[in-house]
Amino acid sequence: MSGFEDLLTPEVTGIAVAVLVMLAVGGIIYSLFQPALSGTKRRDQRVQAVAARPQSETQRKQLRDTDRRKKNIQEQLKEFEERQRAKQDKQQKVSLKTRMEQAGLAWEMSHFIMFSAVSGVVFLILGFIASSNFLVIGGFGFAGAFGFPRWYVSFKRKRRFNAFLDELPNGVDIIVRGVKAGLPLADCIKVVAREAREPVATEFRKITETQIMGVTLSEAVSKLPDRVPVAEANFFAIVVAIQQKAGGGLAEALSNLSKVLRGRKAMKGKIKALSAEAKSSAGIIGALPFVVGGIMFVVAPDYISLLWTTSTGHLIMGGCLFWMFIGIMIMRSMINFDF
Structure with missing residues (x-):
């Protein structure tokens, strides 16, 4: 026993423990990766895939049609995303004439110039009434000639977009009922153009007029977001274009779209x-x-009266108006929500 105990030196004991640990780790690794290394896991996956594969020709055909439709929809969505990016780049540089058309104003540039001139004269008169200072009068005239007309166009444009969003779900519901009754989509759009409220009736009437000129229905509908650049109009154009090219149940798709539009309207409220x-x-x-x-x-x-009769008062009023403007802009950014 003494000879055996002489062999159990600390070095030998350490080597033995290391070998045992290596064997244990190797056994654990082998037990974990043995199915993958031997092909058993791959074989089981292949057997499950074959078992889950449709056995009849009809089922396989339906599966191929579904895959083809999914690919078509993915391609259409990718195309619409690229088109939407291009539209957003264009919308950042919308011309004044386009903004007037989107506001529903049948104005030419000459009408806008006349409106700006009249507005400038009116504001100059208000400036003369308010003060005898030429800087104040010039500020009134500048605001009337260049600021107020553009604000008026933006106000009319925003109000028309809100009216369009309020009426669009009702127009989509009319189309859903018409499609379920068996009417073609083009006839349903004509019904919306006749029965819906403004400005939805005008925009759908433009779709029918564009289609009469030989443009396809999907292309005519795709121009709707250009005239009314809101997300809801873009949703409607995407649904119609995908249905025209990839097929599918139009009534169900538009019914889901109507629910989405009403949900967005409720969230906005x-x-x-x-x-x-x-x-x-x-x-x-x-x-x-x-x-x-x-x-x-x-x-x-x-x-x-010291605020507008002395130079110190002018500086105080200027500073106060500046800081008030900064505070109002900060509060406006805090209470305006985009969704």
């Missing part, structure tokens, strides 16, 4: 209701300095 308190607070805070200034002008005109 909910966001508007939740942000109403913040907007009211911002309006009160923004109007408070002017209300207090008006009250002070009525109560103590000599005291408040």
